[in-house]
Amino acid sequence: MVERILGIDPGLNITGYGVVEMAADGLRIVEAGVVRSGAKRTLAARLAEIYAGVSEVLTTFQPAAMALEELYSHYERPRTAILMGHARGVICVAAANHNTPVIPYAATQVKKILTGNGRAPKAQMQRAICRELKLPEPPEPPDVADALALALCHCYLARTRGDGMSE
Amino acid sequence: MVERILGIDPGLNITGYGVVEMAADGLRIVEAGVVRSGAKRTLAARLAEIYAGVSEVLTTFQPAAMALEELYSHYERPRTAILMGHARGVICVAAANHNTPVIPYAATQVKKILTGNGRAPKAQMQRAICRELKLPEPPEPPDVADALALALCHCYLARTRGDGMSE
Numbered sequence: 001m002v003e004r005i006l007g008i009d010p011g012l013n014i015t016g017y018g019v020v021e022m023a024a025d026g027l028r029i030v031e032a033g034v035v036r037s038g039a040k041r042t043l044a045a046r047l048a049e050i051y052a053g054v055s056e057v058l059t060t061f062q063p064a065a066m067a068l069e070e071l072y073s074h075y076e077r078p079r080t081a082i083l084m085g086h087a088r089g090v091i092c093v094a095a096a097n098h099n100t101p102v103i104p105y106a107a108t109q110v111k112k113i114l115t116g117n118g119r120a121p122k123a124q125m126q127r128a129i130c131r132e133l134k135l136p137e138p139p140e141p142p143d144v145a146d147a148l149a150l151a152l153c154h155c156y157l158a159r160t161r162g163d164g165m166s167e
Numbered sequence: 168m169v170e171r172i173l174g175i176d177p178g179l180n181i182t183g184y185g186v187v188e189m190a191a192d193g194l195r196i197v198e199a200g201v202v203r204s205g206a207k208r209t210l211a212a213r214l215a216e217i218y219a220g221v222s223e224v225l226t227t228f229q230p231a232a233m234a235l236e237e238l239y240s241h242y243e244r245p246r247t248a249i250l251m252g253h254a255r256g257v258i259c260v261a262a263a264n265h266n267t268p269v270i271p272y273a274a275t276q277v278k279k280i281l282t283g284n285g286r287a288p289k290a291q292m293q294r295a296i297c298r299e300l301k302l303p304e305p306p307e308p309p310d311v312a313d314a315l316a317l318a319l320c321h322c323y324l325a326r327t328r329g330d331g332m333s334e
Contacts, residue, residue, distance in 0.1 A: 043271075047256050048263035071249055078245055082238055085252025089214050090260050092253065096215035104210075 004030060005158075006063035006100070007151030008054070009143045010088040012037060015050055016143025019061045020133070020151040027155055029133045030061060032144045043083075047090045054091050058098040066095045067154035069146070070104040103154055110153040125149060171197060172325075173230035173267070174318030175221070176310045177255040179204060182217055183310025186228045187300070187318040194322055196300045197228060199311045210250075214257045221258050225265040233262045234321035236313070237271040270321055277320040292316055 002023045009016040018032040035053030037046035058066075068091065072081075095102045112118040114128040126138035129148050139145045169190045176183035185199040202220030204213035225233075235258065239248075262269045279285040281295040293305035296315050306312045 042269065044259040044263040044269040047260045051260045051264070071246065078248060079238065081245060082248050082252035085249035086256025086259065089253025089256035092211040093214045093218045093257050093260065096211040097218070102209065102211040 004061055004063040005065055005067060005151045005154050006057065006061065007067045007147040007149065007154070008091055009069055009146035009150065010084060010091050011143060012046060012050075012083045012087045013039065014141065014143045015054065015087060015091065016141070016145075016147035017054070017057050018139070018144060018148035018151050019057070019063060020148065020155060022155050022158070027132060027152065029135070029148065031057075032139055032148055034141065034143055043086065047086055050087055051090045051094050054094040055098065058094060058100055063100060065154060066091075066100050066102045067150040068092070068095075068102050068104050069150060070106040070109075072107070105150055105153050110149050113153045113156050114149055128152075171228055171230040172232055172234060172318045172321050173224065173228065174234045174314040174316065174321070175258055176236055176313035176317065177251060177258050178310060179213060179217075179250045179254045180206065181308065181310045182221065182254060182258065183308070183312075183314035184221070184224050185306070185311060185315035185318050186224070186230060187315065187322055189322050189325070194299060194319065196302065196315065198224075199306055199315055201308065201310055210253065214253055217254055218257045218261050221261040222265065225261060225267055230267060232321060233258075233267050233269045234317040235259070235262075235269050235271050236317060237273040237276075239274070272317055272320050277316050280320045280323050281316055295319075 002021050005020050005022060007018045015035040019030040021028050021030050035050055037049040092102055108118040111120040111125060115124050126145060129145055129152065130138055132152055139148060169188050172187050172189060174185045182202040184202065186197040188195050188197050202217055204216040259269055275285040278287040278292060282291050293312060296312055296319065297305055299319055306315060
Protein backbone atom coordinates (compact mmCIF):
# COMPACT_ATOMS: atom_id res chain seq x y z
CA MET A 1 0.00 0.00 0.00
CA VAL A 2 1.21 3.47 -0.82
CA GLU A 3 0.85 5.90 2.04
CA ARG A 4 0.85 9.64 1.70
CA ILE A 5 2.17 12.11 4.25
CA LEU A 6 1.19 15.77 4.27
CA GLY A 7 3.71 18.30 5.57
CA ILE A 8 2.42 21.71 6.60
CA ASP A 9 4.32 24.92 7.36
CA PRO A 10 1.64 27.10 8.94
CA GLY A 11 1.36 30.85 8.45
CA LEU A 12 -1.39 33.43 8.35
CA ASN A 13 -0.22 34.88 5.01
CA ILE A 14 1.16 31.75 3.38
CA THR A 15 0.75 28.16 4.50
CA GLY A 16 3.05 25.79 2.65
CA TYR A 17 2.03 22.20 2.04
CA GLY A 18 3.73 19.19 0.51
CA VAL A 19 2.39 15.71 -0.08
CA VAL A 20 4.93 12.89 -0.20
CA GLU A 21 4.25 9.28 -1.13
CA MET A 22 5.90 6.49 0.82
CA ALA A 23 6.10 3.71 -1.74
CA ALA A 24 8.12 0.48 -1.59
CA ASP A 25 10.66 1.85 -4.07
CA GLY A 26 11.20 5.13 -2.21
CA LEU A 27 9.74 8.54 -1.54
CA ARG A 28 8.31 10.81 -4.16
CA ILE A 29 6.54 14.12 -4.28
CA VAL A 30 2.85 13.98 -5.14
CA GLU A 31 1.94 17.64 -4.88
CA ALA A 32 3.15 20.79 -3.18
CA GLY A 33 2.00 24.36 -3.03
CA VAL A 34 0.73 27.12 -0.81
CA VAL A 35 -2.57 28.29 0.62
CA ARG A 36 -2.61 32.07 0.62
CA SER A 37 -5.06 34.21 2.55
CA GLY A 38 -6.08 37.62 1.24
CA ALA A 39 -4.26 40.21 3.35
CA LYS A 40 -7.06 42.75 3.04
CA ARG A 41 -9.79 40.51 4.39
CA THR A 42 -10.86 40.14 8.02
CA LEU A 43 -8.94 37.74 10.22
CA ALA A 44 -11.92 35.38 10.36
CA ALA A 45 -12.27 35.39 6.56
CA ARG A 46 -8.54 34.73 6.15
CA LEU A 47 -8.65 31.83 8.59
CA ALA A 48 -11.66 30.43 6.77
CA GLU A 49 -9.62 30.53 3.54
CA ILE A 50 -6.85 28.56 5.25
CA TYR A 51 -9.35 26.07 6.66
CA ALA A 52 -10.94 25.57 3.23
CA GLY A 53 -7.57 25.32 1.46
CA VAL A 54 -6.12 22.76 3.85
CA SER A 55 -9.39 20.82 3.91
CA GLU A 56 -9.25 20.61 0.12
CA VAL A 57 -5.72 19.20 0.24
CA LEU A 58 -6.82 16.66 2.85
CA THR A 59 -9.84 15.62 0.82
CA THR A 60 -7.91 15.40 -2.44
CA PHE A 61 -4.84 13.51 -1.25
CA GLN A 62 -6.17 11.62 1.79
CA PRO A 63 -2.86 11.63 3.67
CA ALA A 64 -2.31 9.10 6.45
CA ALA A 65 -0.84 11.79 8.70
CA MET A 66 -0.08 15.49 8.86
CA ALA A 67 3.47 16.49 9.87
CA LEU A 68 3.14 19.97 11.34
CA GLU A 69 5.79 22.43 12.46
CA GLU A 70 5.99 22.38 16.26
CA LEU A 71 5.62 25.55 18.31
CA TYR A 72 8.83 27.32 19.17
CA SER A 73 9.64 28.25 22.73
CA HIS A 74 10.76 31.75 21.84
CA TYR A 75 9.42 34.24 19.39
CA GLU A 76 10.78 37.64 18.54
CA ARG A 77 7.43 39.17 17.74
CA PRO A 78 4.65 37.95 20.04
CA ARG A 79 1.80 39.32 17.96
CA THR A 80 3.04 37.61 14.81
CA ALA A 81 3.47 34.40 16.79
CA ILE A 82 -0.08 34.60 18.12
CA LEU A 83 -1.47 35.18 14.63
CA MET A 84 0.55 32.19 13.40
CA GLY A 85 -1.06 30.33 16.31
CA HIS A 86 -4.48 31.22 14.90
CA ALA A 87 -3.53 29.72 11.54
CA ARG A 88 -1.95 26.66 13.16
CA GLY A 89 -5.04 26.05 15.27
CA VAL A 90 -7.25 26.19 12.21
CA ILE A 91 -4.98 23.70 10.43
CA CYS A 92 -5.15 21.33 13.42
CA VAL A 93 -8.95 21.45 13.34
CA ALA A 94 -9.04 20.84 9.60
CA ALA A 95 -6.92 17.71 10.22
CA ALA A 96 -9.07 16.56 13.16
CA ASN A 97 -12.25 17.10 11.16
CA HIS A 98 -10.76 14.85 8.45
CA ASN A 99 -9.65 12.23 11.00
CA THR A 100 -6.04 12.84 10.07
CA PRO A 101 -3.54 12.51 12.96
CA VAL A 102 -1.30 15.54 13.49
CA ILE A 103 2.35 14.83 14.33
CA PRO A 104 4.35 17.87 15.43
CA TYR A 105 8.06 18.17 14.61
CA ALA A 106 10.39 20.90 15.83
CA ALA A 107 12.34 22.76 13.14
CA THR A 108 15.63 21.64 14.69
CA GLN A 109 14.47 18.01 14.61
CA VAL A 110 13.55 18.27 10.93
CA LYS A 111 16.97 19.72 10.11
CA LYS A 112 18.74 17.08 12.16
CA ILE A 113 16.86 14.21 10.52
CA LEU A 114 17.33 15.51 6.98
CA THR A 115 20.94 16.64 7.18
CA GLY A 116 22.37 15.34 10.45
CA ASN A 117 22.71 18.96 11.60
CA GLY A 118 19.98 20.56 13.75
CA ARG A 119 21.22 23.99 12.68
CA ALA A 120 21.61 23.25 8.99
CA PRO A 121 21.50 26.36 6.81
CA LYS A 122 18.78 26.81 4.22
CA ALA A 123 20.94 25.78 1.25
CA GLN A 124 21.86 22.49 2.90
CA MET A 125 18.21 21.74 3.59
CA GLN A 126 17.29 22.53 0.00
CA ARG A 127 19.95 20.13 -1.29
CA ALA A 128 18.65 17.37 0.99
CA ILE A 129 15.07 17.88 -0.22
CA CYS A 130 16.08 17.99 -3.91
CA ARG A 131 18.21 14.87 -3.59
CA GLU A 132 15.56 12.81 -1.83
CA LEU A 133 12.65 13.87 -4.04
CA LYS A 134 14.74 14.06 -7.25
CA LEU A 135 13.82 17.68 -7.84
CA PRO A 136 15.93 19.65 -10.36
CA GLU A 137 15.53 22.89 -8.37
CA PRO A 138 14.66 23.83 -4.78
CA PRO A 139 10.91 24.26 -4.30
CA GLU A 140 9.72 27.84 -3.99
CA PRO A 141 8.50 29.71 -1.99
CA PRO A 142 10.47 28.57 1.11
CA ASP A 143 7.17 27.63 2.81
CA VAL A 144 6.82 24.76 0.31
CA ALA A 145 10.37 23.56 0.99
CA ASP A 146 9.68 23.66 4.74
CA ALA A 147 6.47 21.70 4.30
CA LEU A 148 8.20 19.05 2.18
CA ALA A 149 11.00 18.83 4.78
CA LEU A 150 8.39 18.15 7.48
CA ALA A 151 6.81 15.39 5.38
CA LEU A 152 10.22 13.84 4.67
CA CYS A 153 11.16 13.98 8.35
CA HIS A 154 7.99 12.06 9.22
CA CYS A 155 8.68 9.48 6.50
CA TYR A 156 12.27 8.89 7.66
CA LEU A 157 11.19 8.46 11.26
CA ALA A 158 8.30 6.18 10.25
CA ARG A 159 10.77 4.05 8.31
CA THR A 160 13.05 3.85 11.35
CA ARG A 161 10.11 2.92 13.55
CA GLY A 162 9.03 0.37 10.96
CA ASP A 163 5.50 1.74 10.72
CA GLY A 164 3.67 3.13 7.77
CA MET A 165 6.02 1.70 5.16
CA SER A 166 5.00 -0.88 2.62
CA GLU A 167 8.24 -2.84 2.73
CA MET B 168 -37.01 41.76 15.45
CA VAL B 169 -35.01 40.39 18.35
CA GLU B 170 -31.34 40.13 17.64
CA ARG B 171 -28.91 37.94 19.52
CA ILE B 172 -25.28 38.68 20.17
CA LEU B 173 -22.77 36.02 21.15
CA GLY B 174 -19.84 37.02 23.35
CA ILE B 175 -16.83 34.70 23.43
CA ASP B 176 -13.86 34.65 25.81
CA PRO B 177 -11.45 32.29 24.05
CA GLY B 178 -9.18 29.84 25.83
CA LEU B 179 -7.69 26.44 25.13
CA ASN B 180 -8.91 24.95 28.41
CA ILE B 181 -12.13 26.89 28.87
CA THR B 182 -13.92 29.06 26.34
CA GLY B 183 -16.67 31.14 27.89
CA TYR B 184 -19.75 32.08 25.88
CA GLY B 185 -22.77 34.24 26.54
CA VAL B 186 -25.77 34.91 24.34
CA VAL B 187 -27.59 38.19 24.90
CA GLU B 188 -30.86 39.26 23.29
CA MET B 189 -31.31 42.84 22.12
CA ALA B 190 -35.07 43.33 22.41
CA ALA B 191 -37.03 46.58 22.30
CA ASP B 192 -37.53 46.50 26.07
CA GLY B 193 -33.88 45.94 26.89
CA LEU B 194 -31.18 43.36 27.04
CA ARG B 195 -31.55 39.91 28.51
CA ILE B 196 -29.46 36.79 28.84
CA VAL B 197 -30.50 33.87 26.65
CA GLU B 198 -27.82 31.37 27.53
CA ALA B 199 -24.30 31.28 28.88
CA GLY B 200 -21.78 28.59 29.61
CA VAL B 201 -18.39 27.20 28.75
CA VAL B 202 -16.87 24.89 26.19
CA ARG B 203 -14.20 22.80 27.87
CA SER B 204 -11.56 20.78 26.08
CA GLY B 205 -10.17 17.61 27.61
CA ALA B 206 -6.69 18.45 28.94
CA LYS B 207 -5.36 14.95 28.29
CA ARG B 208 -6.24 14.84 24.62
CA THR B 209 -4.04 15.95 21.70
CA LEU B 210 -4.02 19.61 20.76
CA ALA B 211 -5.85 18.87 17.51
CA ALA B 212 -8.54 16.89 19.36
CA ARG B 213 -8.97 19.68 21.89
CA LEU B 214 -9.29 22.30 19.16
CA ALA B 215 -11.84 20.10 17.39
CA GLU B 216 -13.86 20.04 20.64
CA ILE B 217 -13.78 23.84 20.77
CA TYR B 218 -14.78 24.06 17.11
CA ALA B 219 -17.68 21.65 17.64
CA GLY B 220 -18.83 23.36 20.85
CA VAL B 221 -18.80 26.86 19.41
CA SER B 222 -20.42 25.63 16.20
CA GLU B 223 -23.23 24.13 18.27
CA VAL B 224 -23.80 27.45 20.05
CA LEU B 225 -23.87 29.24 16.70
CA THR B 226 -26.31 26.75 15.20
CA THR B 227 -28.58 26.74 18.25
CA PHE B 228 -28.79 30.48 18.90
CA GLN B 229 -28.10 31.94 15.43
CA PRO B 230 -26.47 35.13 16.74
CA ALA B 231 -26.26 38.17 14.45
CA ALA B 232 -22.65 38.76 15.48
CA MET B 233 -19.84 37.36 17.62
CA ALA B 234 -18.12 39.77 20.01
CA LEU B 235 -14.65 38.32 20.56
CA GLU B 236 -11.89 39.35 22.93
CA GLU B 237 -9.23 41.23 20.97
CA LEU B 238 -5.59 40.17 21.03
CA TYR B 239 -3.44 41.86 23.63
CA SER B 240 -0.20 43.53 22.67
CA HIS B 241 1.74 42.03 25.55
CA TYR B 242 1.64 38.61 27.09
CA GLU B 243 3.56 37.34 30.04
CA ARG B 244 3.78 33.78 28.82
CA PRO B 245 4.29 33.54 25.05
CA ARG B 246 3.53 29.84 24.79
CA THR B 247 0.22 30.21 26.60
CA ALA B 248 -0.61 33.15 24.37
CA ILE B 249 0.14 31.16 21.23
CA LEU B 250 -2.03 28.27 22.43
CA MET B 251 -4.81 30.77 23.17
CA GLY B 252 -4.23 31.97 19.60
CA HIS B 253 -4.90 28.43 18.35
CA ALA B 254 -8.24 28.40 20.18
CA ARG B 255 -9.12 31.91 19.02
CA GLY B 256 -8.34 31.02 15.41
CA VAL B 257 -10.60 28.00 15.60
CA ILE B 258 -13.41 30.14 17.04
CA CYS B 259 -12.99 32.67 14.21
CA VAL B 260 -13.30 29.89 11.63
CA ALA B 261 -16.38 28.47 13.34
CA ALA B 262 -17.94 31.94 13.05
CA ALA B 263 -16.88 32.39 9.43
CA ASN B 264 -18.20 28.93 8.51
CA HIS B 265 -21.55 29.97 10.03
CA ASN B 266 -21.52 33.33 8.23
CA THR B 267 -21.40 35.14 11.57
CA PRO B 268 -19.38 38.39 11.59
CA VAL B 269 -16.66 38.57 14.25
CA ILE B 270 -16.24 41.90 16.02
CA PRO B 271 -13.13 42.17 18.22
CA TYR B 272 -13.16 44.25 21.41
CA ALA B 273 -10.17 44.97 23.63
CA ALA B 274 -10.58 44.10 27.31
CA THR B 275 -9.99 47.74 28.28
CA GLN B 276 -12.70 48.86 25.85
CA VAL B 277 -15.20 46.41 27.33
CA LYS B 278 -14.44 47.65 30.85
CA LYS B 279 -14.70 51.27 29.77
CA ILE B 280 -18.03 50.75 28.03
CA LEU B 281 -19.59 48.76 30.88
CA THR B 282 -18.31 50.79 33.84
CA GLY B 283 -16.78 53.99 32.48
CA ASN B 284 -13.40 52.77 33.72
CA GLY B 285 -11.00 50.97 31.35
CA ARG B 286 -9.23 49.48 34.36
CA ALA B 287 -12.31 48.48 36.32
CA PRO B 288 -11.67 45.72 38.85
CA LYS B 289 -13.41 42.37 38.55
CA ALA B 290 -16.03 43.12 41.22
CA GLN B 291 -17.11 46.32 39.48
CA MET B 292 -17.48 44.47 36.17
CA GLN B 293 -19.53 41.75 37.86
CA ARG B 294 -21.90 44.34 39.35
CA ALA B 295 -22.36 45.97 35.93
CA ILE B 296 -23.17 42.62 34.32
CA CYS B 297 -25.59 41.60 37.08
CA ARG B 298 -27.39 44.94 36.99
CA GLU B 299 -27.84 44.98 33.23
CA LEU B 300 -28.91 41.35 32.89
CA LYS B 301 -30.85 41.24 36.19
CA LEU B 302 -28.78 38.36 37.51
CA PRO B 303 -28.96 37.65 41.26
CA GLU B 304 -25.32 36.52 41.36
CA PRO B 305 -22.23 37.01 39.21
CA PRO B 306 -21.91 34.35 36.52
CA GLU B 307 -19.28 31.70 37.13
CA PRO B 308 -16.68 30.74 36.03
CA PRO B 309 -15.12 34.15 35.20
CA ASP B 310 -14.90 33.12 31.53
CA VAL B 311 -18.69 33.30 31.35
CA ALA B 312 -18.75 36.77 32.92
CA ASP B 313 -16.11 37.93 30.44
CA ALA B 314 -18.08 36.51 27.53
CA LEU B 315 -21.29 38.24 28.69
CA ALA B 316 -19.36 41.50 29.15
CA LEU B 317 -18.19 41.26 25.54
CA ALA B 318 -21.72 40.69 24.31
CA LEU B 319 -23.02 43.63 26.40
CA CYS B 320 -20.26 45.89 25.11
CA HIS B 321 -21.28 45.09 21.54
CA CYS B 322 -24.95 45.74 22.34
CA TYR B 323 -24.22 49.12 23.95
CA LEU B 324 -22.10 50.23 21.02
CA ALA B 325 -24.68 48.98 18.52
CA ARG B 326 -27.33 50.99 20.36
CA THR B 327 -25.13 54.09 20.23
CA ARG B 328 -24.52 53.54 16.52
CA GLY B 329 -28.23 52.97 16.03
CA ASP B 330 -27.79 49.65 14.32
CA GLY B 331 -29.00 46.25 15.27
CA MET B 332 -31.72 47.47 17.66
CA SER B 333 -35.39 46.93 17.12
CA GLU B 334 -36.48 50.30 18.46
